Amino acid sequence: METKSTFLKLKQSEREYRRELILDAAVKLFAYKPFAAIGMRDIARQAGISPASIYRYFPSRDAILMEVLDQKIQEGKVRQAKQLQKRNPDLEDVAQGMVDFFMDKDSTLHLLAYFLLKEGIDPDTLHKFQEAKDYFLNHFDEIMVQAGVSQSGVRIFSHAFFSSILGLILVFHSQAGQEKAERRRHLHRLAKLTAAVFSKGLR
């Protein structure tokens, strides 16, 4: 109502806009740079600002990375939801979707692994990670239920299925001595088998 309040709101929203700019820059880098090569100086360059400026908006590198991961996870969820609208959900579709998602976004796989393996993440970031995981696994639960898993045992079932597919991808995404197309084919075969096994298991 008062001029002051409006100005403050404007400032706040501008601040958020700048924050988004930095995040967008980071996300853009993930599309074409290997995860290990993405540092604060790269993000700053991509955003057109100085590295020091980033710290006006984010407390640490990990905080940015976690927000990027969160965004990627939501993106993956949306993609999955769209894909599944067309027909009845099927574990194999889910599995193949995951394979393609990570084969196309190698840096995202590394990002996820980074947080899965890192020790000593600061509490705030860890909490966000937990939330993102839960958010995604909840969605996984829904699909499982639609695919015929009983409500009562769905949580552990979707944990197992999700981790299994992720395991396949981690182990075979960069198998040496094979072309990328061949690796993808092998992963699709493995995903198909695993999905079939889980489908059979729940009947």
Add this chain to the structure above:
Amino acid sequence: METKSTFLKLKQSEREYRRELILDAAVKLFAYKPFAAIGMRDIARQAGISPASIYRYFPSRDAILMEVLDQKIQEGKVRQAKQLQKRNPDLEDVAQGMVDFFMDKDSTLHLLAYFLLKEGIDPDTLHKFQEAKDYFLNHFDEIMVQAGVSQSGVRIFSHAFFSSILGLILVFHSQAGQEKAERRRHLHRLAKLTAAVFSKGLR
């Protein structure tokens, strides 16, 4: 036969002995230090030599790490073989064995993940990695065959099963907000379910 030849052999064997000393030092570190904290200076200190000396016996840090991993894999295989001698092989035993192995050796899990994810490994090291993986998966194949998988489709089946269990471990070995015992219990439950699903799938 000639003195010279004998001396040379002696020298050679002493050289190999010193190499082993360095490797043993590295292995020992893995028992109680987080993977990320193990550097050349640490290995040297543990072995009682200078960092520079290591390079008389190994071309790079990765080369040492790969030999450590190789040793760990063989260790895991032996452990598994012993465990399975007692009764008929069972997918669940295998899965639970893997869970315990990696829960007790966190650094080994990180080491494996390091090589699974690292890009630009030098060819020699990569080749050794491939060999170690194959060696282990062959052993897995045997168990699978004994557990009732048909010879023809065993390779892909053991790939899928092994990666699935590894995936569980990677995702849940350090779940936040849980005690270690609780995490282990959750992993055991997941391993049990997954093994059951795969057992059912192959019948």
Add this chain to the structure above:
DNA sequence: TGTACATCAGTGAACGCGCGTTCACTGATGTAC
């Protein structure tokens, strides 16, 4: 047996690099009176 030479294990110190993060400062904008 004695002497000149080659080999090589071993090392302290430094190289070279890259990283996340902080500091000290500038300058623009808004506020108070």
Add this chain to the structure above:
DNA sequence: TGTACATCAGTGAACGCGCGTTCACTGATGTAC
């Protein structure tokens, strides 16, 4: 309307650290004649 002051975005440069690896050198051992 004008002036003194507060706030804060932005930054170039540096901090501080740690890493894998290499260099230049010493000293011990074995070899050749």
